[in-house]
Amino acid sequence: MSQEPIIELRDVTFRYDNRPVLEHINMTLNPGEFLGLVGPNGSGKSTLIKIILGLLKPQEGEVRLFGQPLSRFKDWSRVGYVSQKANSFNTGFPATVFEVVSMGLFGKMGLFKWMGKKEKEKVYQAIETVGLSDYTRQNIGQLSGGQQQRVFIARALVSEPDLLILDEPTVGVDAYSVAQFYQLLDNMHRKMGVSLVLVSHDIGVITSRVDRLACLNKKLFFHGDPEDFSEQQECILNQMYGHDVHVIEHNH
Amino acid sequence: MIQDIIQFPFLQNAFLSGILIGFIGPVIGVFLVVRRLSLIADTLSHVALSGVAAGLFLQNKVVQPINPVYVGMVFSIAGALFVENLRRWFRYYQELSLPIVLASATGLSVVLISLADGVNRDLFGYLFGSLIAVSRTDLMIVALIALLVLVMVVLLYKELFYLAFEEEAAVTSGIPKNTIHFVFVLLVALVIAVSMNIVGILLVSAMMTLPVAAGLQLAKSFKQVFVYAVLFSQVSVLTGLVLSYYFDLATGGTIVVLAALLLAGVIFVKKMVTWAKGSPRSPRKIRQV
Numbered sequence: 001m002s003q004e005p006i007i008e009l010r011d012v013t014f015r016y017d018n019r020p021v022l023e024h025i026n027m028t029l030n031p032g033e034f035l036g037l038v039g040p041n042g043s044g045k046s047t048l049i050k051i052i053l054g055l056l057k058p059q060e061g062e063v064r065l066f067g068q069p070l071s072r073f074k075d076w077s078r079v080g081y082v083s084q085k086a087n088s089f090n091t092g093f094p095a096t097v098f099e100v101v102s103m104g105l106f107g108k109m110g111l112f113k114w115m116g117k118k119e120k121e122k123v124y125q126a127i128e129t130v131g132l133s134d135y136t137r138q139n140i141g142q143l144s145g146g147q148q149q150r151v152f153i154a155r156a157l158v159s160e161p162d163l164l165i166l167d168e169p170t171v172g173v174d175a176y177s178v179a180q181f182y183q184l185l186d187n188m189h190r191k192m193g194v195s196l197v198l199v200s201h202d203i204g205v206i207t208s209r210v211d212r213l214a215c216l217n218k219k220l221f222f223h224g225d226p227e228d229f230s231e232q233q234e235c236i237l238n239q240m241y242g243h244d245v246h247v248i249e250h251n252h
Numbered sequence: 253m254i255q256d257i258i259q260f261p262f263l264q265n266a267f268l269s270g271i272l273i274g275f276i277g278p279v280i281g282v283f284l285v286v287r288r289l290s291l292i293a294d295t296l297s298h299v300a301l302s303g304v305a306a307g308l309f310l311q312n313k314v315v316q317p318i319n320p321v322y323v324g325m326v327f328s329i330a331g332a333l334f335v336e337n338l339r340r341w342f343r344y345y346q347e348l349s350l351p352i353v354l355a356s357a358t359g360l361s362v363v364l365i366s367l368a369d370g371v372n373r374d375l376f377g378y379l380f381g382s383l384i385a386v387s388r389t390d391l392m393i394v395a396l397i398a399l400l401v402l403v404m405v406v407l408l409y410k411e412l413f414y415l416a417f418e419e420e421a422a423v424t425s426g427i428p429k430n431t432i433h434f435v436f437v438l439l440v441a442l443v444i445a446v447s448m449n450i451v452g453i454l455l456v457s458a459m460m461t462l463p464v465a466a467g468l469q470l471a472k473s474f475k476q477v478f479v480y481a482v483l484f485s486q487v488s489v490l491t492g493l494v495l496s497y498y499f500d501l502a503t504g505g506t507i508v509v510l511a512a513l514l515l516a517g518v519i520f521v522k523k524m525v526t527w528a529k530g531s532p533r534s535p536r537k538i539r540q541v
C-alpha cells in the first residue's frame with residue numbers, strides 16, 4: 001500500500017440550502033489508521049461521510065481518496081460503506097440475504113459479469129462472518145432490524161475493501177453481536193491493515209478501539225490521539241451533552 | 253386452434269410475437285415495479301400513442317405509406333430521453349417529470365387524432381391490441397428487440413438489481429447510475445413500442461406490471477420474481493390470444509383481464525393458505541381479540 005493518505009479533506013465547507021453544516025474541515029486518514037468520529041446529533045457526521053463518498057459535493061474545499069481527487073476517483077470497490085440508515089431500503093423488496101450480500105461484490109466485478117464460484121464462496125464466507133449462515137436463503141425483509149444491519153455489514157466486508165466507512169453500524173445490533181463485530185473490525189484493522197472510519201455514539205468502544213478521534217460539531221474542533229486524556233474528555237463531554245461548539249472553544 | 257395456426261400466417265405472427273412480448277414485458281416490469289416507477293411505462297406508452305397518432309395523420313394527409321407503429325417507436329424513444337432530462341431538471345421532484353410528460357403526450361395525441369380524422373378502426377387496434385395487426389416484418393422487429401432487451405438485462409442484471417435495491421449504496425460501489433438508468437429507460441421505450449400491436453398502447457403498462465405483482469406474492473428471491481412473472485405472463489398471453497381469436501375479443505384487453513384474474517387468484521390462494529396455517533399468535537388473530 002502506498003504511503004499517500006487514504007482520505008484527505010482540505011478546507012471543506014458544506015451548506016444545505018445556504019445553511020452551513022460543515023465549516024473548513026481539514027482531516028487526513030493515513031493507511032491502516034482507525035479513526036473514530038463523534039459529535040452530537042445533527043453535527044454533520046453523516047454529511048461528512050457522504051462528502052467523502054462523493055454522494056454530496058462540498059461548496060468549497062478539496063477531497064482526495066487514495067491520493068486522487070474525488071472527481072477522478074474510480075476504484076470504488078476499495079471502499080466499503082455501511083450507512084446509518086442501512087435499513088432504509090424497501091422492506092418488501094424480494095431479495096435474499098445471499099443476494100443482498102452479493103451486491104458488495106458488484107462494483108469490483110465490473111460491468112457485464114455474473115457471479116462465479118469464487119464470488120459465491122466469498123459471499124457465504126461474509127455471511128458466516130456476521131453469523132447469519134442459517135438465514136442465507138431468507139428474504140431480507142423477514143429478518144429483525146439487527147439482523148438486517150448485520151447483512152449490510154457483511155455486504156460492506158465482502159469485497160475486502162482497503163477503507164471501511166461505518167456510520168453507526170451497530171445500532172439495533174445485540175450486545176453479543178456488537179462485541180463480535182468489533183472483534184472483526186480489530187482483526188481487519190490489525191491483521192489486514194484495513195483503514196477504518198467509524199461513527200459511533202458508543203464512547204467505550206470509540207475510546208478503547210480507535211487510533212485517532214475526531215470530534216465534529218460543524219467544525220472539526222479536535223482531531224488527535226485519544227490517549228490525550230483531557231482533550232479526549234472534552235470531546236466526549238461535548239459528544240454526550242451536545243454542548244454548543246463555542247463553549248468548548250472558550251475552554252481552549 | 254393448432255390447425256388454424258398452421259394454416260394462417262397472421263396467427264403465427266400474433267402468437268410468436270405474443271410469446272416474445274409476454275417474456276420481455278414482465279422482465280423489464282420487475283425493475284419498474286420494485287423501483288416504484290410503473291408510471292414510466294404509462295408515460296412512455298402515452299408518448300407512443302402521440303407518435304402513432306402522428307403516424308396516422310401523416311398516413312391520411314400527407315399520403316405516404318408509413319407505419320404508425322414505427323412513428324410511435326421513435327416517439328417513445330424520444331420520450332424516454334426527454335423524461336430523463338426533465339428528471340434531472342426537477343431534481344427534488346423527480347417523479348413530477350412523469351405526469352408532466354404523460355399529460356402533454358395525451359394532449360398531443362388527442363389533437364393529432366382529431367387532425368387525422370378521428371377514431372377509426374386502425375386507431376382502435378393500436379389502443380387496445382389486435383390479432384391481425386402483426387406482419388412478418390413486425391414479428392422480425394419484435395424478435396430483434398426481444399433479443400436486445402434480454403441481452404441487455406442479462407449483461408446489466410447486477411447493476412439494475414443493486415440500483416433498484418438501494419440506489420445510494422449502489423452509487424458508492426461505483427455503479428454508473430445515470431448511464432444504467434438511461435439504458436434502462438430506453439429498453440422500456442422499446443418494449444412499449446413493440447407491444448403496441450398485440451397488447452395495445454393503453455394496456456402495455458398493465459402487461460409489464462400485473463404479472464410482476466402476482467410474482468411478488470410468491471417469490472422468495474429476486475430471481476424467482478422473474479420466473480413467476482414470466483410464467484403468469486405467458487399463461488395470460490397464450491390463453492388471451494386463444495380466447496380473443498375464438499370469441500373475437502380485443503386481444504390486449506383479454507390478456508390484461510386474464511393477468512388481473514391471475515393476480516387476484518394468487519392473492520386469494522395466498523390469503524387462504526396463511527389463514528389455514530394461522531396459529532393463535534398470528535397478527536390477524538391478535539387483532540381479532
Ligand SMILES: Nc1ncnc2c1ncn2[C@@H]1O[C@H](COP(=O)(O)OP(=O)(O)OP(=O)(O)O)[C@@H](O)[C@H]1O
Binds near residue numbers: 040043044045046
Ligand atoms: N437532506 C438534507 N437537507 C437539508 N438539511 C439536512 C439534510 N440532511 C441533513 N441535514 C442537516 O444537516 C445537519 C447535519 O446532519 P447529519 O445527518 O450530518 O448529522 P449527524 O451528525 O450524522 O447526526 P446523527 O448523530 O443524528 O446521525 C443537520 O442539522 C441536519 O438537519
Ligand SMILES: [Mg+2]
Binds near residue numbers: 045047084167
Ligand atoms: Mg448521522
